[in-house]
Amino acid sequence: xxxxxxxxxxxxxxxxxxxxxxxxxxxxxxxxxxxxxxxxxxxxxxxxxxxxxxxxxxxxxxxxxxxxxxxxxxxxxxxxxxxxxxxxxxxxxxxxxxxxxxxxxxxxxxxxxxxxxxxxxxxxxxxxxxxxxxxxxxxxxxxxxxxxxxxxxxxxxxxxxxxxxxxxxxxxxxxxxxxxxxxxxxxxx
Amino acid sequence: xxxxxxxxxxxxxxxxxxxxxxxxxxxxxxxxxxxxxxxxxxxxxxxxxxxxxxxxxxxxxxxxxxxxxxxxxxxxxxxxxxxxxxxxxxxxxxxxxxxxxxxxxxxxxxxxxxxxxxxxxxxxxxxxxxxxxxxxxxxxxxxxxxxxxxxxxxxxxxxxxxxxxxxxxxxxxxxxxxxxxxxxxxxxxxxxxxxxxxxxxxxxxxxxxxxxxxxxxxx
Numbered sequence: 001x002x003x004x005x006x007x008x009x010x011x012x013x014x015x016x017x018x019x020x021x022x023x024x025x026x027x028x029x030x031x032x033x034x035x036x037x038x039x040x041x042x043x044x045x046x047x048x049x050x051x052x053x054x055x056x057x058x059x060x061x062x063x064x065x066x067x068x069x070x071x072x073x074x075x076x077x078x079x080x081x082x083x084x085x086x087x088x089x090x091x092x093x094x095x096x097x098x099x100x101x102x103x104x105x106x107x108x109x110x111x112x113x114x115x116x117x118x119x120x121x122x123x124x125x126x127x128x129x130x131x132x133x134x135x136x137x138x139x140x141x142x143x144x145x146x147x148x149x150x151x152x153x154x155x156x157x158x159x160x161x162x163x164x165x166x167x168x169x170x171x172x173x174x175x176x177x178x179x180x181x182x183x184x185x186x187x188x189x
Numbered sequence: 190x191x192x193x194x195x196x197x198x199x200x201x202x203x204x205x206x207x208x209x210x211x212x213x214x215x216x217x218x219x220x221x222x223x224x225x226x227x228x229x230x231x232x233x234x235x236x237x238x239x240x241x242x243x244x245x246x247x248x249x250x251x252x253x254x255x256x257x258x259x260x261x262x263x264x265x266x267x268x269x270x271x272x273x274x275x276x277x278x279x280x281x282x283x284x285x286x287x288x289x290x291x292x293x294x295x296x297x298x299x300x301x302x303x304x305x306x307x308x309x310x311x312x313x314x315x316x317x318x319x320x321x322x323x324x325x326x327x328x329x330x331x332x333x334x335x336x337x338x339x340x341x342x343x344x345x346x347x348x349x350x351x352x353x354x355x356x357x358x359x360x361x362x363x364x365x366x367x368x369x370x371x372x373x374x375x376x377x378x379x380x381x382x383x384x385x386x387x388x389x390x391x392x393x394x395x396x397x398x399x400x401x402x403x404x405x406x407x408x
Contacts, residue, residue, distance in 0.1 A: 032211050035211030051234060051367075051395045052398050053242065054394040056394055137374040139374065144235040145374075147236075
């Protein structure tokens, strides 16, 4: 393909010398090859999908101020406790604890749980904004589950939710509930 | 009747135009691309449907590996240099050579206690998953301090000073937590508590984009 034509093939001409006519065409094929090679390289190296960012606002901690916990009706509080092995315990108020093993990968089920709880609150209090969602990850739970729940909460556009520590009282209450014992610990919320 | 003569045409195609296009694209990709930053550990981010992308620049990244080790990094090199100065003032018994300081400005992310940082910059300690991670509570630190809190503070102060000097134009450093999905929650909780303690109440969780319906199209 390389085409560096030298006009004529050096045939004899009679008479005076003629300067050879040299074609100015240069074969571009290798250059194109190189160009595309580099393009491929850059396409592969560049970060294609930038990771997405999920906003999280946590309440400021003020050491000087003894913060008084506002009193909320237990029936407005929906609690999601994240356990081990993708388990989710959810309950409203202090009764009716449901233990769900939720497949966090599909997250359809989380959504249905949130919707069901929302409906309960709306039925009793009339507005969905009166619901307060507590997310309590247990010590043995995984970060992924927390992100999954937060994601679903964002999708459901629940405005009032909080990440709360899983306390001893919660643990006791949950264990009793699972064992079918009467609830002794009253929820302090 | 004489046979019709088909004129012999050259099969050569002029490549100049194609070459132009190739290099135009090449230029475009070079200018728009940003190299993947070198990361000490492989992080399997959890998926979410958050649509907002992570900030382009001036970002403070707290990476939590699968086994709960913390790696810290700031993307702006000027901030990095100044941040190190601040930290050296806070930990006066750790000495750095000029070469180590220079190396620090090119270190994207690191995960060792402060007294081990000179060794890390010399290459004596590997900056990968075998690194011990930055102490997030005072018991793990030789100095009995939450070193992460000090780094966060130093980074934010450095950023603030540089902004006041007009050296960087941005709206302040963004803080992002990038955790592996299988990290135990208490490890992340400690990092979040440290952020709150340092008055960083608003930060991002870095996630990968999960398929399916998005926030906008969700109900």
